[in-house]
Amino acid sequence: MTHKFRGIVTHDFEDFSHYHFSGQRDDEKILWVIHRHWFDITMHYALIAVVVILQLISIIMAEEIIRVFELNGLSLWTVLFVNSVILIWLWFYGFIIWIDYWLDVWVVTDQRVINIEQKGLFSRHVSELHFHTVQDVTTKVRGFIPTLLNFGDVEVQTAAEHSRFLFRRVPDPYAIKAMLVQRQREAYQESIGKEVGQKSDETTRQ
Amino acid sequence: MMIFLAFPFLLVVYGVIVWVIIYHLKTYTINKDLARTAIRFFSMITVVLVVIQIVLFVFAISSAREGVQMLREEYNRAPGVFDTKF
Numbered sequence: 001m002t003h004k005f006r007g008i009v010t011h012d013f014e015d016f017s018h019y020h021f022s023g024q025r026d027d028e029k030i031l032w033v034i035h036r037h038w039f040d041i042t043m044h045y046a047l048i049a050v051v052v053i054l055q056l057i058s059i060i061m062a063e064e065i066i067r068v069f070e071l072n073g074l075s076l077w078t079v080l081f082v083n084s085v086i087l088i089w090l091w092f093y094g095f096i097i098w099i100d101y102w103l104d105v106w107v108v109t110d111q112r113v114i115n116i117e118q119k120g121l122f123s124r125h126v127s128e129l130h131f132h133t134v135q136d137v138t139t140k141v142r143g144f145i146p147t148l149l150n151f152g153d154v155e156v157q158t159a160a161e162h163s164r165f166l167f168r169r170v171p172d173p174y175a176i177k178a179m180l181v182q183r184q185r186e187a188y189q190e191s192i193g194k195e196v197g198q199k200s201d202e203t204t205r206q
Numbered sequence: 207m208m209i210f211l212a213f214p215f216l217l218v219v220y221g222v223i224v225w226v227i228i229y230h231l232k233t234y235t236i237n238k239d240l241a242r243t244a245i246r247f248f249s250m251i252t253v254v255l256v257v258i259q260i261v262l263f264v265f266a267i268s269s270a271r272e273g274v275q276m277l278r279e280e281y282n283r284a285p286g287v288f289d290t291k292f
Contacts, residue, residue, distance in 0.1 A: 021236045033236065075269035081262040085216065088255045092223050095248055099227065102244075103234050116236075121226055124234070 021107055021114060023126075032108035032179070036101060037151035037171045044097045048090050055083050096121060106167055108179070115165065129165045131187035133158040137180050139173040156180060210270070213263055217256070224252055 016030035024030075058065065062079040103118035117125040134156055141152035146169075154167035154176050167176055228245050235241035 018239055019236050020238070075266065075272075077262060077266040077269045081259070081266040084255070084259040084262050088220065088252075088259060091251065091255060092220075092227070095227060098244075099230055102240075103230070105236060107236065116234075118234070121230060 019107075021116065023114075024109075025111070028109045028111050030107055030109050032106075034106040034108065034167065034170055034176065036104055036169045037149065039145065039149055039151060040169045041097055041101045045094065048094050051086070051090060055086060059083055106170070108183075113165070113180075115167075127165065129156060129158060131180075131183045132191055134180060134184040134187075135159055137177045137184075139177045141173060150174075154180070210263070210267060220252070220256060224249070 016033065019030050019033060021030075059080065062076050066074050066076075066079070100118050100120060103116065103124075105116050107114040107116070112131065113129040115125075115127045115129070117127075119125070136157035138155040138157070139152060140155065141147055141150070146152050149171075150173075151169055151171045152173040154170060154173045156165040156167075158165060167173065170176060227248060231241045231245050231248075
């Protein structure tokens with residue numbers, strides 16, 4: 001069964017059975033997998049599209065360009081070859097952007113949240129947040145396009161030394177905030193239940 | 207013309223980039239199925255682009271040779287017109 005909030009697709013546990021992250025515990029189940037909003041990478045792809053359009057124009061007008069700039073040594077094949085070199089670099093660039101987007105992920109499990117932050121190809125930062133350490137959750141949606149497309153930041157204040165945990169440019173930040181608050185409440189109730197259980201054990205022993 | 211000389215090195219660079227990308231997808235993904243599909247798609251398109259580029263390189267080199275030959279004949283017909291000696 002699939003639940004759908006705006007922008008975030010969440011599934012029941014079974015759907016994430018083929019998902020696995022490094023450091024996942026045996027009894028840990030993935031509940032949500034959140035990526036950045038698609039608009040975040042659209043800007044990069046728009047830039048690539050502009051360069052590809054310029055390339056097409058340069059191919060169509062190749063003979064004109066050779067004549068106007070007096071590039072007599074150049075043939076049409078050379079122009080096409082140079083364009084193909086640019087095209088392959090754009091292809092690599094586009095794919096690296098997608099990798100950066102795809103590997104930059106927040107994994108919500110029934111025990112914690114893992115933030116895997118990928119910066120380019122050679123920089124990775126992995127941090128985790130336990131629900132019982134959550135003190136405050138703030139949602140920030142700034143600007144016209146984020147408001148329209150419903151994406152923004154979710155900032156989590158924790159009791160830990162590094163007190164800030166950030167979901168950056170994620171879709172439907174309000175749903176994520178609601179989920180975090182709910183999980184925090186459940187974790188709190190669980191810890192109270194454990195404390196009550198421990199106290200009752202102690203009193204029975206006495 | 208430097209790009210023609212650099213082409214073999216470019217091919218090596220492409221190989222390294224492809225290896226790095228596939229390594230990342232294989233190692234760091236949280237969804238192996240999607241990574242496998244992405245690797246297949248990426249490899250296929252890259253191979254097509256590289257083959258096209260090699261074909262264009264061959265045509266570009268042969269047309270450049272023809273161009274040089276033409277210039278050489280022009281020079282032989284009217285020596286001193288060009289600065290370059292063939």
